[in-house]
Every structure is written in C-alpha cells, then in structure tokens.
Amino acid sequence: MSGTPLLDVRDLSVTFGAVTAVDGLSVQVRSGEMVGIVGESGSGKSVTAASILRMLTPPGRVVSGSISYAGRDVLAMGEAEVRELRGSAISMVFQDPMSSLNPVLRVQTQLVEALQAHGKFDGAKAQPRAVEMLRRVGIPSPETRIRDYPHQFSGGMRQRTMIAMGLGNDPGLLIADEPTTALDVTIQAQVLEVLRRLNQELGTAIVLITHNMGIVAELCQRVVVMYAGQVVEEGPVDQIFAHPDHPYTEGLLRSVPRLDSSRHGRLYSIEGQPPQPGSVPAGCPFHPRCAYRIERCASERPPLAELSNIHLSACWVTQAGLELNAAPAGKPAEANPDAQRPSASAAPLLQVRGLVKHFQVGGGLLRRAETVHAVDGVDLEVGAGETLGLVGESGCGKSTLGRVVLGVYPPTAGSVFFDGVEVGRGDQSMLRSQAQMIFQDPFGSLNPRLTVGQMVAEPLQVHGLARGAAATERVAELLEMVGLSRRHAGRYPHEFSGGQRQRIGIARALAAGPKLLVADEPVSALDVSIQAQIINLLQDLQDRLGLSYLFIAHDLAVVRHLSDRVAVMYLGKVVETAPTEALFAKPLHPYTLSLISAAPVADLKPASRPPRIVLQGDLPSPVRPPQGCRFHTRCPIGPIAHPERTICIEQEPQLSWSLSQPIGRRLDGGPSSTAGTNGERAVACHFAGEAVTAGGRSRT
Numbered sequence: 094m095s096g097t098p099l100l101d102v103r104d105l106s107v108t109f110g111a112v113t114a115v116d117g118l119s120v121q122v123r124s125g126e127m128v129g130i131v132g133e134s135g136s137g138k139s140v141t142a143a144s145i146l147r148m149l150t151p152p153g154r155v156v157s158g159s160i161s162y163a164g165r166d167v168l169a170m171g172e173a174e175v176r177e178l179r180g181s182a183i184s185m186v187f188q189d190p191m192s193s194l195n196p197v198l199r200v201q202t203q204l205v206e207a208l209q210a211h212g213k214f215d216g217a218k219a220q221p222r223a224v225e226m227l228r229r230v231g232i233p234s235p236e237t238r239i240r241d242y243p244h245q246f247s248g249g250m251r252q253r254t255m256i257a258m259g260l261g262n263d264p265g266l267l268i269a270d271e272p273t274t275a276l277d278v279t280i281q282a283q284v285l286e287v288l289r290r291l292n293q294e295l296g297t298a299i300v301l302i303t304h305n306m307g308i309v310a311e312l313c314q315r316v317v318v319m320y321a322g323q324v325v326e327e328g329p330v331d332q333i334f335a336h337p338d339h340p341y342t343e344g345l346l347r348s349v350p351r352l353d354s355s356r357h358g359r360l361y362s363i364e365g366q367p368p369q370p371g372s373v374p375a376g377c378p379f380h381p382r383c384a385y386r387i388e389r390c391a392s393e394r395p396p397l398a399e400l401s402n403i404h405l406s407a408c409w410v411t412q413a414g415l416e417l418n419a420a421p422a423g424k425p426a427e428a429n430p431d432a433q434r435p436s437a438s439a440a441p442l443l444q445v446r447g448l449v450k451h452f453q454v455g456g457g458l459l460r461r462a463e464t465v466h467a468v469d470g471v472d473l474e475v476g477a478g479e480t481l482g483l484v485g486e487s488g489c490g491k492s493t494l495g496r497v498v499l500g501v502y503p504p505t506a507g508s509v510f511f512d513g514v515e516v517g518r519g520d521q522s523m524l525r526s527q528a529q530m531i532f533q534d535p536f537g538s539l540n541p542r543l544t545v546g547q548m549v550a551e552p553l554q555v556h557g558l559a560r561g562a563a564a565t566e567r568v569a570e571l572l573e574m575v576g577l578s579r580r581h582a583g584r585y586p587h588e589f590s591g592g593q594r595q596r597i598g599i600a601r602a603l604a605a606g607p608k609l610l611v612a613d614e615p616v617s618a619l620d621v622s623i624q625a626q627i628i629n630l631l632q633d634l635q636d637r638l639g640l641s642y643l644f645i646a647h648d649l650a651v652v653r654h655l656s657d658r659v660a661v662m663y664l665g666k667v668v669e670t671a672p673t674e675a676l677f678a679k680p681l682h683p684y685t686l687s688l689i690s691a692a693p694v695a696d697l698k699p700a701s702r703p704p705r706i707v708l709q710g711d712l713p714s715p716v717r718p719p720q721g722c723r724f725h726t727r728c729p730i731g732p733i734a735h736p737e738r739t740i741c742i743e744q745e746p747q748l749s750w751s752l753s754q755p756i757g758r759r760l761d762g763g764p765s766s767t768a769g770t771n772g773e774r775a776v777a778c779h780f781a782g783e784a785v786t787a788g789g790r791s792r793t
Contacts, residue, residue: 098121102121104117105119105159106157106158112371113370119158128298128299128301131316136319136320136321138270139270140322142302145160146179163265177211182265185268186267186270201223201240204226226261231253248487249284253283256291260297267299269301270302271304272284272288274303274305277487278649283707288301289312306349307693315330322370322378325339325341326342326406329404338404340383341363345622348362351696353694359633363625365382366593366623375391377390377395377409390409441476442479442512443473443609444510447470448504449468449471452467453465466665467715468494469490469665469718470665470666471666475641475643479657479658480644481643481657481660482646482652482658485661485662487647489665527605529602529607530612535594539597544584545584551601552605574634575597592623596630603638608639611643615646616628628651631655632655650694657673658670659671668684668685669681677689679782683783691705691706691707708727708729719742721740722742722778722779748776
C-alpha cells in the first residue's frame with residue numbers, strides 16, 4: 094500500500110486511572126483498505142476504536158500519541174468538530190445492534206435523524222436516502238420495513254440497519270467492532286457480504302475488530318494483532334497466515350478448529366490466561382505463556398521491528414533469527430488410532446422419539462393465544478460415550494430440545510428415554526443426577542453470592558452424595574479435574590476469567606457423576622485460545638469418564654472437531670443427520686450445505702469447501718411455520734429457483750433413513766450414490782443431493 098494514510102494513529106497510549114489499556118499503539122489505514130484488528134478480550138481493541146472517535150468515558154483518557162484523519166488532528170478538535178467527524182467522516186458499527194437502536198423509535202426515525210444530523214441529506218432528501226441505504230444492505234421491502242420498530246427486525250436485519258445508518262452519510266472510514274459475534278453463521282455471511290460489497294463498490298475503508306480469524310482471512314487485506322494493549326504483529330493477511338512471525342499470532346491460528354479437516358485429537362491451545370490490565374509483566378507481555386521464550390524476553394520489551402516494509406513483529410526470538418519450529422499454523426494434530434469410539438450396536442443412552450414442544454404466547458381478553466412450534470417431531474439418539482452435535486440457526490429449537498431432554502420443560506408430545514427408562518412425565522430424580530447441563534454464559538449461570546466451593550458442593554448435597562469433609566474433598570477433586578486448584582474453592586465467580594468460569598460450570602455439572610452432559614453453546618462466548626482449552630478439557634473428560642455429550646452449537650468447526658455424529662435442525666425439525674465425516678464430506682440437504690458454505694475458514698486456501706451460498710431472508714416465525722417443507726421459502730433448489738417444484742410447498746418431506754433410488758449429482762458436486770442405511774444417515778428433502786446452481790436467490 095502506498096500514499097498518505099486516511100487514518101494515522103501513532104504511539105497511542107490510553108489509561109483508565111492507573112491502568113494502561115493501550116500502550117504505544119501505531120496503526121495506519123488507507124482509503125479503500127480493509128484492516129482486521131484481532132486479539133483476545135482485554136487486548137485493547139475496542140478501547141482503540143473508542144479513542145479514534147473520542148468516545149472514551151472517564152476515567153479513560155489518551156495520555157500520549159496522536160490520531161489524525163485525512164490530515165486533521167482528531168485529538169485537537171473541539172466538541173463540535175468531533176460530533177461532525179462521527180457519522181459524517183468516521184462511522185461505528187457496534188457489537189450489539191439492539192442496545193444501539195432506540196426500541197421506542199421506528200427505524201425510519203432513527204435513520205432520518207442520523208442523516209439530518211450532518212446536513213448532507215436534509216428535508217425531502219433524507220427519507221429516500223434512508224430507504225436506499227436499507228435496500229443497499231439487503232433489507233427486503235425497505236419502503237415498508239422502514240416503518241417497523243427494531244424489535245420487529247431479526248438480529249441480522251438489525252445489524253444491517255446499523256451498517257446502513259453508519260454508511261448513510263458516505264463516511265470514508267467504517268469501524269466495525271465485532272459486528273457478527275452474536276449472529277448465526279448464515280446471517281453472519283449476509284452481513285459480511287454487505288461489508289465486502291460496500292468496501293468494493295463504494296471504496297469505504299473498514300477497520301474490522303474481531304476474534305474470528307476466518308473472517309479476517311476472507312475479508313481483510315492487512316491484519317493487526319494486539320496483546321495486552323500492544324501491537325505484536327502487523328502485515329498483509331496472506332503473509333501472516335502463511336508465516337506468522339510472532340508466537341502469539343501462531344498460537345491464535347493453531348488454536349482454531351478446522352472446518353475443512355476431519356475429527357482429530359487435541360487442539361493446540363495457548364496455555365494460561367492473558368494478563369489483567371494493570372498487571373502486565375515486564376519484558377515481552379506474552380513471555381509467561383510463550384513456548385519459545387528466551388532469557389531476554391522476561392526483562393526487555395521487544396520493539397515492533399520491520400521484517401519487510403509491510404510486515405512488522407515484536408519478538409526477540411524471531412528477531413534473533415530463530416524459527417518458530419512447531420507444526421505449521423492451523424494444521425491439526427494426528428488422530429489417536431487407539432481411541433475407543435462407541436459401538437454402533439450398543440444400546441443408546443438417550444433416545445428421543447417424536448418429541449414435540451409447543452409454547453402458548455400472548456393471549457388476553459381480546460386476543461387469542463398463539464402457538465410457538467419450538468420442537469415439532471424430533472427423533473434422535475446419543476450412544477454411551479458418544480458426542481452428538483446439534484446445529485442450526487437461532488430459533489430452530491436446539492436449546493429447547495436440550496431443556497426438554499433434561500426435564501426442564503415437559504414435552505407436549507413424544508417420549509424421552511434415558512438408559513432405557515422413559516422420563517419426562519414422572520419422577521425425574523434419576524435423570525437430574527445422571528444428566529446435567531453446561532451453559533453458554535459461564536458468569537450468568539454462577540451465583541455471584543456463593544463461593545466456587547459452595548456452588549460445586551451443592552449438587553453433592555442435593556443428591557445426598559457427600560457432606561462435610563467428604564464434600565470438601567470431592568469439590569477439590571472436581572476443581573483439579575477441570576484444570577483449577579483446590580485453593581480456588583474459597584473464591585467468588587467475579588475473581589475468575591471467562592475460561593476459568595466455564596471450567597467451574599463444568600465442575601459443577603460433573604459433581605453428581607452424570608453420564609450425559611447437554612452442552613449449550615459452551616464455548617461461543619470465549620476467545621479462540623481459551624475456547625481451545627475448554628474443547629480439549631471436554632475431550633479429556635469424555636475419555637476419562639466415558640461421558641456422552643449432546644453438543645449444541647452454531648460454530649460448525651467446533652462441532653466437526655468434537656462430534657461423532659451431527660443432527661441439523663431447521664425451524665423445530667431435524668432435516669439431516671449423519672456421521673460427522675459423511676455429513677461434512679457430502680451434505681445432502683441444501684440447508685446443511687448452506688450452513689457449511691457460510692462458515693468462515695481461517696485459511697487463505699482451504700483444502701476443500703463447497704461453493705459459497707448466501708441464504709436470503711431470515712428464519713420464518715415458529716408461530717407460523719411455512720406449509721410443506723419449512724425451508725422452501727429460502728431454499729436455493731426449491732420453488733424460488735424452480736417454480737414448478739410445488740411439491741416443496743404442498744408436501745412436507747419426511748426424515749428418511751434410506752433413499753429408494755440413487756440420488757443425482759450431490760450438492761457439493763461429487764458423484765451420485767445412495768444414502769446410508771441402518772440408521773447411519775437420514776435426510777428430509779424432496780430433492781436430496783441435487784446440485785445448487787447460480788440463480789434464483791442463491792449464489793455459488
């Protein structure tokens with residue numbers, strides 16, 4: 094890249110009282126460039142973004158350095174100039190669009206207000222411009238939807254609305270702070286496609302703050318890696334992904350589960366935790382966790398040195414000419430050939446038959462209650478020692494299914510059998526000791542008023558397993574089993590990091606000695622390096638204790654790494670189920686292929702992946718699911734692309750465990766064959782295995 098930077102940040106340092114959050118950061122962004130900023134939570138990414146826009150809240154303040162935009166000194170601007178800068182020249186898209194949009198104002202009011210605030214589109218011009226921006230970011234029927242309130246939009250539509258608001262005044266720079274973290278993979282693909290198109294068509298420079306290395310690989314030209322408030326590596330994405338020069342960058346890349354690799358052994362993980370702000374070690378801040386550290390790393394801070402005029406790294410090891418000699422970044426460890434997998438002939442531990450769960454919502458004096466079809470006729474099994482991955486978009490019924498299995502919700506219809514005994518309608522004491530849940534939010538699931546020891550001991554006391562000294566000793570054993578120490582028993586949840594809190598949740602789930610764990614998005618809230626530690630822990634516990642997992646997630650790479658089999662849900666129904674390798678190698682249902690193709694891969698040249706399909710529209714309401722095949726309103730091989738296929742609208746496909754005739758060309762372009770038999774594979778689609786073609790509302 095050449096020319097004067099549009100954004101130029103030099104030696105920026107930001108403090109919050111006595112705590113330094115950003116320490117000597119320099120970064121430049123040129124017009125039309127897309128730059129990724131990556132790093133674990135607490136590395137200073139969001140503080141940097143807030144500093145650029147002068148949005149730091151006291152006691153946060155810039156103590157040194159400079160920030161310039163288009164040659165103008167941002168730190169020297171008065172309040173009126175800064176307000177003009179925000180939204181007009183530099184816009185921000187935040188992580189949670191619902192908290193950024195005013196829930197009591199219509200989308201139209203908020204968009205028009207943002208346009209009129211800077212005087213570029215005032216009076217009669219503002220309304221057409223607002224509609225145009227909604228259309229540009231892919232909101233269907235924008236003339237009508239603009240009059241809706243934010244709660245009437247889906248998560249993806251709200252995020253696209255925030256992007257439309259940010260780009261309405263034609264800013265030169267858009268800062269997107271984790272814009273897809275809370276979104277499903279299909280909606281994430283839509284939002285990323287919007288950002289890509291706007292960058293290419295409008296030439297808008299974008300700073301993308303994320304912890305998803307796959308997004309960086311797919312979208313960005315350059316990447317800045319931050320650790321403990323400092324830049325530790327910076328350069329072109331292709332160079333850094335191919336040959337990372339800093340051990341932290343290498344560790345991040347190697348920690349990512351691979352969507353294009355088969356199930357394998359333990360993930361590489363960066364041991365330890367990032368330093369807390371205010372307690373950054375002397376020397377290289379990464380050296381306590383670094384496998385390559387030399388004596389100099391503990392005493393001297395390495396400078397950000399030029400490896401070339403476009404690649405910078407702050408590492409004494411590589412600056413001394415030493416190589417990072419571990420396995421290539423991102424390559425999986427070898428599978429353990431002696432690992433014992435569950436036998437196909439063994440009786441299943443968990444059986445679900447025709448399970449239905451409906452909720453009644455609304456209703457009143459003048460209104461009739463409506464029925465939410467959360468789970469609508471599901472069959473599945475989990476064997477002893479097996480992991481069944483359950484995937485699908487938010488609202489498809491995954492979490493509800495998990496809660497019905499555990500007896501949290503009574504089933505509306507159908508049966509749940511655990512270890513051969515039907516449960517769910519009578520005494521559930523056996524189930525509650527033998528099946529436990531790991532929650533998505535480790536902090537929200539822990540009582541802040543109880544110590545760790547008290548929380549882990551509670552299941553022991555409830556089920557009469559241990560009391561007094563015996564309970565104390567058992568708590569110590571459980572904490573050590575999940576990688577903590579017995580001295581942690583006297584501490585409170587707020588004293589732990591996110592990864593440590595998830596370990597506490599796992600220890601509490603194990604206290605009663607269960608055979609089955611329902612893990613509901615247990616790693617989605619964690620940084621990639623901490624996520625790898627928890628995934629390894631789950632694998633180790635399964636091998637040690639013979640546990641079965643119902644693993645609910647939307648991260649397909651994590652599901653592929655952990656699962657023996659996968660079930661795909663859409664709008665309350667299972668649409669495909671198969672052994673993991675078969676499902677990812679040859680997806681038969683178009684929805685399964687859409688999920689796989691939409692997932693970002695942390696590799697510039699993935700070994701294999703199907704053509705990219707960006708599904709249009711959002712998940713229909715479970716209150717009024719479509720007739721026939723529930724996926725037909727978004728299906729790239731259904732009536733949208735082929736109007737003559739009325740069977741998809743008129744007749745619901747059944748989940749068939751075998752196909753009576755060979756299927757045609759598969760969705761991934763592979764050769765024709767027949768489906769698996771003996772319960773190994775099932776798919777619910779009238780045109781299972783048919784190729785997706787460019788056309789209709791899909792894209793290949």
